[in-house]
Amino acid sequence: MVLEQLHSDRITERNLAAVFYTRAKGLAEHPAIKYKDKKEPYRDMSWREFSRLVRETALGLMTLGLKPDEKAAIFSSTTHWWVAADLATISNGAVSVPIYPTSSASDIKYIVDNSQARIIFVQNEALLKKLLAVKDELNIHKIVVFHLPEGIKSGEDLAEKHNQPRGLITDVESLRKLGGSLDTAHLKILEDRMKGTSFDSIATIIYTSGTTGVPKGVPLTHGNIISVLEDIRPILPIDENDVYLSYLPLSHVFERICGEFYWLARGGTCAFAEGIETMARNMAECDPSMILVVPRVLDRIYAKVKAGIEGASGKKKALIEWALTVGEEMVDRQAEKRAVGPILLLKHLIADKLALSKLREKIGPNLRLVVSGGAPATKETLRFFNSIGISTLEGYGLTETAAPSNVNLVSCVRMGTVGPCLPSLSQKIAEDGEILVKGPSIFKGYYKNEEATREAFDGEWFRTGDIGEFDEMGYLRITDRKKDLIVNSAGKNIAPQKIEAILKTVPTVAQAVVFGDKQKHLVALLTLEEQAAMDLGRELNLDFNSYFDLSKHPDFVSHLRKEIAARSRTLADYEQVKRFTILASDLSVEAGELTATLKIKRNVVAKNYQDIIESMYRHEESSDNKVAVR
Numbered sequence: 001m002v003l004e005q006l007h008s009d010r011i012t013e014r015n016l017a018a019v020f021y022t023r024a025k026g027l028a029e030h031p032a033i034k035y036k037d038k039k040e041p042y043r044d045m046s047w048r049e050f051s052r053l054v055r056e057t058a059l060g061l062m063t064l065g066l067k068p069d070e071k072a073a074i075f076s077s078t079t080h081w082w083v084a085a086d087l088a089t090i091s092n093g094a095v096s097v098p099i100y101p102t103s104s105a106s107d108i109k110y111i112v113d114n115s116q117a118r119i120i121f122v123q124n125e126a127l128l129k130k131l132l133a134v135k136d137e138l139n140i141h142k143i144v145v146f147h148l149p150e151g152i153k154s155g156e157d158l159a160e161k162h163n164q165p166r167g168l169i170t171d172v173e174s175l176r177k178l179g180g181s182l183d184t185a186h187l188k189i190l191e192d193r194m195k196g197t198s199f200d201s202i203a204t205i206i207y208t209s210g211t212t213g214v215p216k217g218v219p220l221t222h223g224n225i226i227s228v229l230e231d232i233r234p235i236l237p238i239d240e241n242d243v244y245l246s247y248l249p250l251s252h253v254f255e256r257i258c259g260e261f262y263w264l265a266r267g268g269t270c271a272f273a274e275g276i277e278t279m280a281r282n283m284a285e286c287d288p289s290m291i292l293v294v295p296r297v298l299d300r301i302y303a304k305v306k307a308g309i310e311g312a313s314g315k316k317k318a319l320i321e322w323a324l325t326v327g328e329e330m331v332d333r334q335a336e337k338r339a340v341g342p343i344l345l346l347k348h349l350i351a352d353k354l355a356l357s358k359l360r361e362k363i364g365p366n367l368r369l370v371v372s373g374g375a376p377a378t379k380e381t382l383r384f385f386n387s388i389g390i391s392t393l394e395g396y397g398l399t400e401t402a403a404p405s406n407v408n409l410v411s412c413v414r415m416g417t418v419g420p421c422l423p424s425l426s427q428k429i430a431e432d433g434e435i436l437v438k439g440p441s442i443f444k445g446y447y448k449n450e451e452a453t454r455e456a457f458d459g460e461w462f463r464t465g466d467i468g469e470f471d472e473m474g475y476l477r478i479t480d481r482k483k484d485l486i487v488n489s490a491g492k493n494i495a496p497q498k499i500e501a502i503l504k505t506v507p508t509v510a511q512a513v514v515f516g517d518k519q520k521h522l523v524a525l526l527t528l529e530e531q532a533a534m535d536l537g538r539e540l541n542l543d544f545n546s547y548f549d550l551s552k553h554p555d556f557v558s559h560l561r562k563e564i565a566a567r568s569r570t571l572a573d574y575e576q577v578k579r580f581t582i583l584a585s586d587l588s589v590e591a592g593e594l595t596a597t598l599k600i601k602r603n604v605v606a607k608n609y610q611d612i613i614e615s616m617y618r619h620e621e622s623s624d625n626k627v628a629v630r
Helices: 016-027 047-063 080-091 105-115 125-135 155-161 172-180 184-195 222-232 253-266 276-286 295-310 314-335 342-363 379-387 450-456 496-503 530-539 547-552 554-567 602-608 610-618
Strands: 031-035 043-046 071-075 095-099 119-122 142-145 169-171 202-207 217-221 243-246 269-272 290-293 369-372 391-398 403-407 426-429 434-438 461-470 476-481 509-515 522-528 577-583 626-628
Touching (some): 016 222, 047 080, 071 105, 105 202, 119 125, 142 155, 142 172, 217 222, 222 403, 243 253, 253 403, 314 342, 530 554, 554 577
Parallel strands (some): 142 169, 243 269, 522 577
């Protein structure tokens, strides 16, 4: 099969393992992955080499006793070994179960116990310790470690170090070598297992991180996932020439489907970042053409570029601002499907040559496609990226929908929406505003949880739990989570996410959480981008010694209050924030205030800052706002 055919053909394989091996056979010596071993430069591994690694790991799992339909959990941050373990499990007709590396002990115990996973892949010694803390309450047969600690040569040595039974722990290289030593009879068994894995077989059980309650297991079949891969093929155009940078958690459905499986289906090279904190450096090293992001990462990139623009000389700054205006006009014309005339085309050519191309160069010379998901993105950031010529598409989906149910189109990006419904799905708005969806990518029900399954469906329609509406072009606009709606003391329904999105357009504001249930008016907790706030303080000629001093400075707080008021003019009076408190530190996953995908756990934030929220209402007659220290 020639390369040109590989990325244009529809998926005909019955399962994801077959999709992978077919792709690997066709691309052969083409680079499949870029990865780092410790602090060394990036290394390449070809599709042929990577498929051999997966196959040998799969055979090794067979020797450990893994059978079709059984579960193997993966407790690790994003790495090429994560993908290898996933594909090796699926190759056996078995089911992979991701566990977030930030999971609490109770969540680890619940997921392993609920899924009955007996084989657990673990990234390193730090995560091994978290697993061993609950091991005695679980039925674990074998632990496979990706990276042995310094000075430890084998899994047996590691087991001895942690006073564990001999044979409980092995390392992935030993498992792979064991698999590579097996004869053709074992390979035939593996091939038969793949052939026996159908469209309707479960590929993975992903436990929702959830903003409330215990995790719920979402079984996704090979058919669920392949349906999405087919739907997004014309929407996210990539091929074997693209480089994709993977850094978001593979434990989350967004990175798993649109990252791992879509890359495997379409070809190209996947570069694995060392971590989210090294993403900028890794982008420079790998020069990707596509990335998936959560909005906060996108906002940080934008803030950095915007700071550079603000610091430019008068003429240069004026040129950039003119070029961005031209770029914005192009994006607006495309969004409204209006013709682009010759004068605008000429202006855009000039703007691109003189300024827009240089802005793209700063972000990533070859970056052409960005997909944002997991939370609402700010219109200002999306408009900037699209205006400079990097197609930045906001999408929407849930674990239960096998990731995206909606994605904006490259040819028509409508800011403030998550795009039209995918071709194979049907979508409608219920009487109470809830978004309902049905189709081949929708899961059939929660794992071992019939009650939650009944609550999740209205007949054949899945209840997303989100409130939304369609615009005049059929693009979906998410207005809030159904359970997050605030009902004030006057009985008005208020969507906090809409207001929080406006607050985050205020320069320096990083996070915003709005409260006001059963109250006369709204209040908000804010966190700030520290460096941006310090820079603003200097621009305002304020006298301060530290970020903490600045955040308490009356003139700085007054400036924020004015910015919030200016941006809230489109809101009804009852939707406007009357008081706010600046928190001394960001909301975090560790404090339980964010999910692993950085969604706000509103109930946890409310509990953690109950005294501060209540004090804002106690002092409602005062116009002073304040800073809170955690």
